[in-house]
Amino acid sequence: MTIQPSAVEALQSLFLGFAFAGLLASTFELFTAQRADFKLLQAGGLAAVASVPVVVFSAPFLILRNTMRGWQGEGRPFSFLMLAGLTAGVWSLVSGRVVLDLLHLLGA
Numbered sequence: 001m002t003i004q005p006s007a008v009e010a011l012q013s014l015f016l017g018f019a020f021a022g023l024l025a026s027t028f029e030l031f032t033a034q035r036a037d038f039k040l041l042q043a044g045g046l047a048a049v050a051s052v053p054v055v056v057f058s059a060p061f062l063i064l065r066n067t068m069r070g071w072q073g074e075g076r077p078f079s080f081l082m083l084a085g086l087t088a089g090v091w092s093l094v095s096g097r098v099v100l101d102l103l104h105l106l107g108a
Contacts, residue, residue, distance in 0.1 A: 009100075014089065017096025021061035028054050038062060057099075060092035 025036040036058055040051035055062070067084035070076045 010093065013096035013100055014093045015096070016099055017092030017094070018060055018088075020099050021058045021092060021095065024054060025058035025061045028058070036062060037066075057095050060088040060095065063088040063091070 028034075028036045036054060038055060038059075040055055041048050043051070063084055067076075067081055067088075071078075071081050
């Protein structure tokens with residue numbers, strides 16, 4: 001059984017998207033002592049504009065973190081957890097593809 005090259009590339013994008021999302025959110029929290037969250041976009045002004053790339057690329061991590069907290073604390077249904085996981089996976093696939101393309105453009 002062989003794996004198609006397109007499937008390997010999709011898995012690379014998925015894994016890189018999740019890894020980059022976690023790295024970016026953790027780095028943001030390290031340097032700002034503020035939790036990365038979707039609420040960063042509500043700050044308004046230049047801070048909201050500057051936080052757009054952080055929120056866009058760390059969204060898979062943020063979605064899963066918020067969903068797990070809601071599932072454990074608020075008792076949300078398991079189907080909600082699965083839907084959020086699917087959303088985070090697709091978002092991770094797309095953002096991982098963007099990161100791979102940027103790495104390819106930079107010659108890395």
